[in-house]
Amino acid sequence: MPLLTIDDIEVNASEGMTILEAANQAGIWIPTLCYYPKITPSDSCRMCVVEIEGVHRPMTSCNTVVRDGMKVHTDTPQVKNIREEVMKLVLMDHPLDCPICPAAGECEIQTLTYRLGIAGTEYLMERRSGSIVKNWPLIQYNPNLCITCLRCVKVCHEVIGAGALALQELGYNARINTRDGGVLKCDFCGECVEACPSGAMSYKESKNWARSWELRKTPTICTLCSAGCRMEMNVKDDKIFRITTDPASHNSGNLCVGGRFGYDLVHNKDRLVSPWLRRGGVLRPVFWEESLSYVSEKFKKIILESGPDSIAGLASPRLTNEDCYAFQKFFRSVIGTNNIDSEARFSFLRVQRAMELTCGVKGTPNTLEELLKTEAVLVIGIDPVEETPALGWKIKIASRRYDSNVIVANSRQTSLDPFARTRLRIRPYSESELALGMMKIILDLDLWDRKFVRDRTTNFLPMKGLLDKIPLKGILKRTGLSAEELEEAARIFAEASTASIIFGGDVILQENGLQCVMNLVNLALLTGAMGRSNSGVYPIFEKGNIVGLCDMGVMPEYMPGYQDMAAVRDLFEKTWKAKLPYSKGKTATEIARGLESGEVRAIYIAGADPLTDYPNAGRWASALKKAELLVIQDMFMSPTAELAHCVFPVASFAEKEGTMTNIEHRIQRLAQVIPPLGPTMPDWSILEELAKTMGHPMGYFRSADVLSEISRTIPTYKGITLPDLEGNGKILRPFSTNPERLSSEKPFSFAPVRTWEAPDKDAEDYPFEMVVGRSMYHFGSTSTRSMNLLGLCSCGNVEINPDDAKDLGLKQGDLIEVMSPRGSFEAPVEISYKISRGLIFVPVNFPGMGVYRLFDENTNVCRVKLATPGKTPAA
């Protein structure tokens, strides 16, 4: 531990710390302009110079590492003079346009000029008059305000790994530009603007109507994906002006395009601002009382006629923990049924099941931070840079700075490909086979972790038995890989001392999702990559609060906290002062079946849009039409809402208080930043109102009341209060349904399972396989209401390989019809090398397209044919 003095004050620094960091830690101010903690020092501004005794020239403190016994002076006449002179050089041609500068009030040049007391500059130089770059989307660059401190370039490259910006030209002409000099085309994370010390980089949409000092900053979290990044909403006059971040947040103050620019969906003019009720076949706006009593009466009538189990509910991972908890409580205590489920049925719950079978826990215990120091990462069936950027960026950093070996397995090219040691372009649907193939090779090459398997796992012999039976040839055929590719991947993964597997929709949503996840866990177990830090599995889900949704018990089989009804019936009946149902509830698929058969007469959907989001959307469309009563809670008139009898308008994530739980099981606070729009209410509040109308109030007045109940009824959330969640929230331990197993010596168990061949019955008539996923700039379907994001990506394109496009005579932007035996949609063509021949890729974010309507039940791959609208289909 080096001990040094800075301005005669003794400072205990840690090894490798810079003088600037040591001074900051000791509360000694050293002025800086280019220093930015997220990145390596640029040492370009020369402002942080200090004198070190025994060193003949002034040194920049931002990149000089402390040594024991160093004597540093930060305030000598020489360094003061340098700072003053450099500041005068900065000011000599810097346009003093502060009144119209977007950075005014928070500009570091402005602040430092003031703080150093510089009254003017005697250096004469023509004022800079370069033209402002206005043709980039969302971001604007004014070279005249730029001091080429390189923060933007470095944050773009080092933190985001996008490398979109570069310093171009030399000397006085040096300026920031895109790497290729063209229009900015990047991840649009906005980190360059956040990093800019002046007004050189600015947000195009956030200007003119608010000055920085007029803004109220409220810390909250982003709800668009399951990483739950912290951010600050900057508000004036109840309108969100922009988003900023705090470097001390768990996401290190980094945000992606969704968090940074998606906020404007809150102010979308299409927001629902009153309840809508279908009268005479037409939806019309009504007052709350009318709609609530309509739904209440209908519910009561149906309960009376067919019993509570003829009513069902679906909730959404967009909701807060409080919303979800109130939702299940409403159904269980007010309606009296366990018929509640969500889209987690097709994704999260499968992973939970696989984890429970193999590891005895619900959920995955690793933090995102651990990924940075993981030696090998297998990224399979997902592009995390697009879906969960916070995680994707960590992998990029790990690959470049920490020697992590990344293996990407995907049916299309991903943003991580350039960072990967091995890129496995696998056939869709073959992820499970890939895992089996890697295991087989790892056994053959004797690279498995014998000790771990022997000491910590059970069921190895059946696993080996299965692997012995599977011929490698078949695996190679199914996956479309060569033996060399598979062996390279197997070696990299097995030889690493720590290894993690990241998987997403392609794995989880497929028909054999459960089996596929189990095989990935098997692979982790075989190599000992489980139950230790920096090793494990990371499932990625599309939406914000899928973990919380399930923790809150929005599913028929478990009460909140995965507790068995039988075990906790008393507790809940006492807490809720109501009798709880005995009937086994219906899962989402059973609810659909119930609707079809008439067994389920009414359905209440909070925040979900099955017609867009559910993997069997076609079936839902017809099933929901049969409902006697369809009630929707949503921010927008979604395709599902258009079928509804009653639509309740809800408050957005900026307009309500609550908590959410992210993929690392971190519970965090969502703050109310602005008042609810018009008469909209938070989801939990609508349910409370409805409960009241039905004569069974749940007793909630504030969102905190719900949290307080959660903290009493769910053991993992025990004792949690809002103050506990200040800052980065709290990471909870995953649930264990069998605590004994966890503490046993052999907590892990192989789950040998082989998946079956995907049916290829339609191959002749439907020559293409459609792979679905997410658009780079959208998160779920909600973000398609953001004008900012629509500006980046306005519609879903059909990605097709250039050779296929050539065969079909398609050009970029041509409208094309995609048809399956179940349905069709039209979309423009995007010709792209990212996709292999015989495949097309389509994003599912856009409600208008209804991509999932083309699918068979419960799968994420489907055979399609393509046709130019109005022409015969090409076979």
Add this chain to the structure above:
Amino acid sequence: MKSIILGRWGKVLRYRKNGEDVTEGGGPEDFPSEKSFPDNVVAVMSGKGFLQFKENFDFVPMVAEYVKQIQTKYCCGKCITGIKGSKLILVTLDRIMRGEGQESDLVLLRRMAGVLNDAAKCSVCQSAGELLSDGLEHFREHFLNAVKHGVSDGPFRFVGSVSAPCMNTCPCHINIPGYVEMLQELRYGEALEIIRREMPLPGITGRICPAPCEKACSVANMGDVAIPIKTLKRVAADYEMIHHLKPPLEKVELTGDPIAVIGAGPAGLSAAYYLNRLGHPVTIFEDLPESGGMVAVGIPPYRQPRDVLEREIDILCDLGVTVKRGAKLGKHFGINDLFREGYRAVFLGLGSHKSTPLGIKGETDGIAGVFSGGIDFLRNINLGKEVSLGENVIIVGGGNTAIDCARTCLRMGAPKVSIVYRRTQSEMPAEPEEVEDAGEEGIEFHFLTQPIEILERDNKMTGLKCIRMELGEPDKSGRRRPVPVQGSEFVLEADTLIPAIGQTSALDFISPDDGIEITRHVTIKVDPSTMMTSRPGIFAAGDVVSGPLTVVHALAGGKRAARMIHEYVNTGKCNPSDSQWMEDLIAKIEENHGVLVTARTPSREGGKVSTMKLEPLERIDSFREVDSGLTQKGSFIEASRCLRCFHLILLAVDKAAS
């Protein structure tokens, strides 16, 4: 006779007073010798100081040119002081030179000189400040005169070039601080782009280059451990390789003249690469079944894995270079055939693949167990030929080849391997690290030992009769000459002998009619600045010119030859460009005096950054690569220690004289 009229070098001042040479703060030895500069050089400015050789010299336009070159060519744009300070100086000097200046401008210049000197990021812009201060102090009347009358074009032209100690020492003159900075920024691709501009085989030199650059590193000269420049290069190359990334090299349309390159060794590959970049269709003719020359057949895979070499050659072929293997000059075709076939120029990169015999009794008697030479031995092994060794192997020699043979024998399973060398360990020409590694692996050394006769029984080798040596007076190479100790003969038991005492080129197929002059050391004679042989249109470089030397020398020679061939086929002439002239000049001055860009303080060897190596026992049972270099994390930390000691060197050259 040229002499320094006035100069500052570092902190030392030198001037003429009453016809006498006076120095302050040091001695004349602190200055580069005026003799190293060509006669037409009037003055020099560099990061170290300035030298004035002639009276008719005006400081103002030269310093203005110096600052202008910085602004337009070398200021990286990454430091505010550099960008704006040098711009302000340039604008002010321009004004003065136009005759629109005022005396108060000189105050501003002095002030700005101080700011640049104190607060610019690196030595390029700092030096502008220092030089300006020099001028205002020693040439004030030049400035006052300029303020009054302005400055018109002088009788000089200026030639400038940027270098750094490491860059200059590297025979290929790679922009080392540039790529080190890219590694610090985790920009592996950009680092390689910088490297490939001057040197096409980063994966290979990143492993086996003796790295003279590291010995010149300023960080080392200041007493710290040198930046591991060589290994950093390898980290970048390995990153590209293990990630299966396509090198960011664009294919050039090959519309130039066809060129023949003989020999696919480092010199030939380098020549082919740069000719390709210049748009010439190149065909390489290689005698052996494998490309890579000595790198492929002379260096064992545990030092230089084959896949690295193959990949680097594949990159070359992907760019459009054709390689014809099994085509031997002098056997399958002659030089004149090539010209007849339409090749406009021929490059000879023949290498030196012929072992030097020991010249002792029994060597040529066909005794079983006696090999013809180390290079032949390694070539046979590397080409996969069956080679059988005995139980007890002796290698004679002290160079890298001897060590390579010994370690190879060990890996082939020989239980006992020893090296016999006539001097001591400190005189061994082999890389000290190699010697150390060999020792760790269990190879025995017999120093001060000279073989004199091979002993045999039934035509099988039984031992080597040797004599003890002692070190006498230094010879031409500066090493002390070994002298036999009378009566000290003794016998080392051995059943296998590999002489590895040197190698030469085989040039017997070149006939006097070919017009290619050959030296008495059996090398091809070339003009060192153009690499052209005595026959116009035929160029040569590499070991066949220099005698056995390093890969990086061969690469540098091949590159220079390529650029000259381009010039030759386009213009029929062959003159080094200004920048090449500067490059050679700086290198020459450095070699002789070591003061132009390198700090004069003798290198205090601060040790070496240690890389990740296999344990000795793990090494010797296979040809697996011993050294795996640095991690990316490690390289990032090491790279951030670089001081970026770039220097701009500007010469004022007499227009009339040049």
